[in-house]
Amino acid sequence: MDAGGGPFRTAEDVFRDFRGRRAGMIKALTTDVEKFYQQCDPEKENLCLYGLPTETWEVTLPAEEVPPELPEPALGINFARDGMEEKDWLALVAVHSDAWLLSVAFYFGARFGFDKESRRRLFNMINNLPTIYEVVTGTTTKQSKEKTSNSNSKNKSNSKTSRPAEPQAKVSKMPPKEDEDSGAEDEEDEEDHENTLCGACGDNYANDEFWICCDVCEKWFHGKCVKITPARAEHIKQYKCPSCSTSKRARV
Numbered sequence: 001m002d003a004g005g006g007p008f009r010t011a012e013d014v015f016r017d018f019r020g021r022r023a024g025m026i027k028a029l030t031t032d033v034e035k036f037y038q039q040c041d042p043e044k045e046n047l048c049l050y051g052l053p054t055e056t057w058e059v060t061l062p063a064e065e066v067p068p069e070l071p072e073p074a075l076g077i078n079f080a081r082d083g084m085e086e087k088d089w090l091a092l093v094a095v096h097s098d099a100w101l102l103s104v105a106f107y108f109g110a111r112f113g114f115d116k117e118s119r120r121r122l123f124n125m126i127n128n129l130p131t132i133y134e135v136v137t138g139t140t141t142k143q144s145k146e147k148t149s150n151s152n153s154k155n156k157s158n159s160k161t162s163r164p165a166e167p168q169a170k171v172s173k174m175p176p177k178e179d180e181d182s183g184a185e186d187e188e189d190e191e192d193h194e195n196t197l198c199g200a201c202g203d204n205y206a207n208d209e210f211w212i213c214c215d216v217c218e219k220w221f222h223g224k225c226v227k228i229t230p231a232r233a234e235h236i237k238q239y240k241c242p243s244c245s246t247s248k249r250a251r252v
Contacts, residue, residue, distance in 0.1 A: 008108050010118070011109070011114065011119070011121040011122035014105050014109060014114075015105075015125045016053075017053045017104075017105070017108070018101055018105045019129070020052065020054060021050075021052060021053055021101055022051060022101055022129070023055040023201055023202070024051040024052050024054070024055050024056045024057040025049060025051035025057055025101070025132055026132055026136070026200065027057060027200065028049060029090050029093060029097075029132065029135075030135070030136065030241075030242065031200045031225060031226060032242075033243050036049075036057070036059065037086070041078055042079055042081055042082055044078055045061060046062065046076040046079075047059050047061065047075075047076065047078040048060065048061070048072065048074065048077065049073055051100075051101065070104055071104055072100075073096060073097065073100040074097075077092075077093050077096070080092065087137075091133060091136060094131075094136040094137070095132075095133050098131045098132050098133055101126075101132070102126070105122060105126060106122075129202065130197055130202055134197075135199065135202040138199065138218075197220075198221050198222045199214070199217075199243075200221050200225035200226060200242075201225050209223075210222070210224075210229070212226065212228050212239055213239070214241035214244055215240065216240050216244040217241065217243065226241060
């Protein structure tokens with residue numbers, strides 16, 4: 001497997017590589033899940049999921065050279081595919097993917113002689129992102145919802161935390177602040193919004209972006225990540241994300 005990137009002179013260089021690989025693996029386990037599922041054929045040889053610095057992913061055989069140029073991801077992910085529930089299998093792959101990303105990042109740190117401060121800075125940057133497991137299973141989203149439900153702030157009709165009475169897809173774009181009296185309330189709402197993560201790319205909520213919520217798993221997504229525009233969302237009565245749309249497919 002091609003190492004890609006490098007040489008890495010700073011912790012920020014390695015972190016950019018980490019984010020690219022992470023984004024690719026999240027795509028494989030969320031928006032590209034049907035394609036990923038099909039490629040992990042249990043009849044094939046030992047397969048691995050690789051995240052690439054270009055925010056893409058690849059399912060392929062492990063590297064032939066010994067020792068490999070990079071630490072290798074979990075081997076044989078395809079063998080467990082049909083032996084467990086799909087969501088559990090994806091969660092298992094996500095956990096191993098998190099471990100692999102960390103091993104690659106700190107492999108680069110060791111290879112290019114990062115000192116203690118650089119390693120600490122790298123870990124802190126990585127730790128500020130949710131894990132792939134948290135994105136795939138919705139753990140972070142659930143924690144955010146619990147915090148929102150315990151707050152005393154009022155839900156707004158256009159807020160992510162509100163549920164419309166009519167049976168239509170839940171969409172959100174943070175409304176502008178109207179007056180000084182609502183400032184404290186808006187500030188609290190905005191803090192809750194920032195804790196919500198996109199179920200596809202794992203990035204935080206931004207108040208200038210269009211989001212849509214899956215009516216099945218209740219995860220939120222950037223419209224651009226699931227290829228839904230505000231105009232199209234107006235005509236969707238019940239939105240299902242890519243994962244929920246394919247979770248009930250027949251398995252041959």
